[in-house]
Amino acid sequence: EIVMTQSPATLSVSPGEGASLSCRASQFISSDLAWYQQKPGQAPRLLIYGAFVRATGVPARFSGSGSGTEFTLTISSLQSEDFAIYYCQQYNNWTPFTFGQGTKLEIK
Amino acid sequence: QVQLQESGPGLVKPSETLSLTCSVSGGSMSPYFWSWVRQPPGKGLEWIGYISYSGNSNYNPSLNSRVTISLDTPKNQFSLRLSSVTAADTAVYFCARGLDCSSSICNKSDQDALEIWGQGTTVTVSS
Numbered sequence: 001e002i003v004m005t006q007s008p009a010t011l012s013v014s015p016g017e018g019a020s021l022s023c024r025a026s027q028f029i030s031s032d033l034a035w036y037q038q039k040p041g042q043a044p045r046l047l048i049y050g051a052f053v054r055a056t057g058v059p060a061r062f063s064g065s066g067s068g069t070e071f072t073l074t075i076s077s078l079q080s081e082d083f084a085i086y087y088c089q090q091y092n093n094w095t096p097f098t099f100g101q102g103t104k105l106e107i108k
Numbered sequence: 109q110v111q112l113q114e115s116g117p118g119l120v121k122p123s124e125t126l127s128l129t130c131s132v133s134g135g136s137m138s139p140y141f142w143s144w145v146r147q148p149p150g151k152g153l154e155w156i157g158y159i160s161y162s163g164n165s166n167y168n169p170s171l172n173s174r175v176t177i178s179l180d181t182p183k184n185q186f187s188l189r190l191s192s193v194t195a196a197d198t199a200v201y202f203c204a205r206g207l208d209c210s211s212s213i214c215n216k217s218d219q220d221a222l223e224i225w226g227q228g229t230t231v232t233v234s235s
Contacts, residue, residue: 001169034221036153043202043225044145044153049218056212087153091220096168099153 006100012108023071023088032092110135112226126190130203141206142186146199200228
């Protein structure tokens with residue numbers, strides 16, 4: 001099973017500032033990586049797929065980068081609605097498809 | 109606009125079988141991948157398995173012997189059955205559809221990214 005490790009577990013940022021969330025895969029996954037945002041009581045929302053492609057309707061302040069084993073989700077100029085939990089997920093190898101443990105982005 | 113809705117019992121007794129259905133509205137089941145994902149209380153996401161529009165399925169090895177995902181294309185539904193449940197199976201269960209690569213810039217593998225989700229249904233395993 002490919003293990004996805006996200007860091008940090010919690011990130012405290014002030015509105016208007018930027019944030020960078022990291023995700024590391026235990027083995028090579030090419031660019032087969034997605035990022036999701038989840039708010040309390042809601043289903044996850046697809047933000048990024050293919051490591052850097054924004055899903056339909058996702059604001060341009062969200063960007064993804066990386067390939068291989070190291071990936072980053074960057075959110076520029078945080079808005080109040082961006083404070084949530086973010087998960088990365090690999091779909092390169094069905095062993096099964098695995099999620100990271102999540103990074104909670106909270107208001108500082 | 110495609111929407112997914114989970115349905116099924118909210119309470120299941122230990123050792124019994126959990127059965128959930130996901131109803132798809134506003135779109136076709138072809139040519140997508142259809143998944144089940146669960147989230148135990150206060151924890152992260154776990155991919156249970158998926159089935160393709162052609163009926164090929166893959167299951168999480170940790171659940172493999174207990175899980176079955178099936179497709180009912182005429183009814184625009186797909187289902188999850190998880191047998192011999194225990195308290196560890198208590199979770200919010202989500203159904204989801206893979207990415208539509210006909211209208212997006214994507215590679216074939218990107219079809220496995222989960223683009224559309226149901227709202228989730230809470231299943232508690234308890235006697």
